[in-house]
Amino acid sequence: MLGTEILSRAYRQRFLSAKRKIVIVPPCMRAQPEEKCKAIQTPFGAKCQACTPSCRVHQITKLGEKRGFEVYMIPDELRVFGSGAGDGSLGVVGVACALTNWGGGWDADSIGVPAQGLLLDHVGCKYHWDRKGILTDINLPQLAKILGIK
Numbered sequence: 001m002l003g004t005e006i007l008s009r010a011y012r013q014r015f016l017s018a019k020r021k022i023v024i025v026p027p028c029m030r031a032q033p034e035e036k037c038k039a040i041q042t043p044f045g046a047k048c049q050a051c052t053p054s055c056r057v058h059q060i061t062k063l064g065e066k067r068g069f070e071v072y073m074i075p076d077e078l079r080v081f082g083s084g085a086g087d088g089s090l091g092v093v094g095v096a097c098a099l100t101n102w103g104g105g106w107d108a109d110s111i112g113v114p115a116q117g118l119l120l121d122h123v124g125c126k127y128h129w130d131r132k133g134i135l136t137d138i139n140l141p142q143l144a145k146i147l148g149i150k
Contacts, residue, residue: 001098001119003101003102003105004098004101004102004105004117004119005117007102007105007106007109007115007117008105008115008116008117008146011105011108011109011114011115011116012114012116014088014091014114015091015092015114015115015116016091016148017088017091018088018089018090018091018114019089019090020070020089020090020091021068021069021070021090021091021092021093021147022044022069022070022071022072022090022091022092022093023060023064023069023070023071023072023092023093023095023143023147024045024071024072024073024074024092024093024094024095025056025057025060025071025072025073025095025138026073026074026095026096026097026120026125026136027046027073027074027125028120028123028124028125028133028134028135028136029055029056029057029073029095029120029135029136029137029138030048030052030055030056030057030073031052031054031055031056031057031058031135032051032052032055036051037051038050038051039051039057039073042072044070044072044074045072045073045074046072046073046074047061047071047072047073048061048071048073050062056137056138057071057073059140060138060140060143063140063144067147067149069093069147087112088112090113091113091114091115091116092108092113092114092115092116093115093116093117093118093143093146093147094108094115094116094117094118095118095119095120095138095143096117096118096119096120097119097120097123097125097129097136098119098123099123101117101118101119102117104117105117116146118138118139118142118143118146119138120136120137120138121136121137121138121139122134122136122137123136124136
């Protein structure tokens with residue numbers, strides 16, 4: 001948790017000056033199981049198609065449409081952004097558990113992308129924490145604060 005806070009503070013100004021903002025969320029936030037989720041794959045990760053209005057990924061995606069940021073689901077790898085993403089035009093908010101958020105911040109820095117970390121309120125993904133997976137969530141007001149929106 002401390003590492004996420006330190007990196008977020010260090011990259012804050014660069015993040016705020018980026019013209020394009022992307023929020024990456026883990027698949028454990030979606031309401032539907034993988035086989036029922038209608039998200040489509042893109043070069044940046046899975047893009048929500050609004051199949052379940054109560055889904056937190058859907059809600060964040062709708063907020064992004066209103067407030068000018070994009071939302072993608074990726075498990076925990078930033079390689080989708082490639083090494084040429086560091087031209088200063090892209091800023092990323094990485095939503096993850098404490099286990100992967102700190103490392104994701106370093107990965108973003110290694111490709112020149114300023115990142116802000118937002119920890120899950122609780123963890124339960126089947127990749128790291130629970131074999132069946134437990135639906136996870138975030139603090140939406142904190143996401144808005146990180147993105148600089150009201």
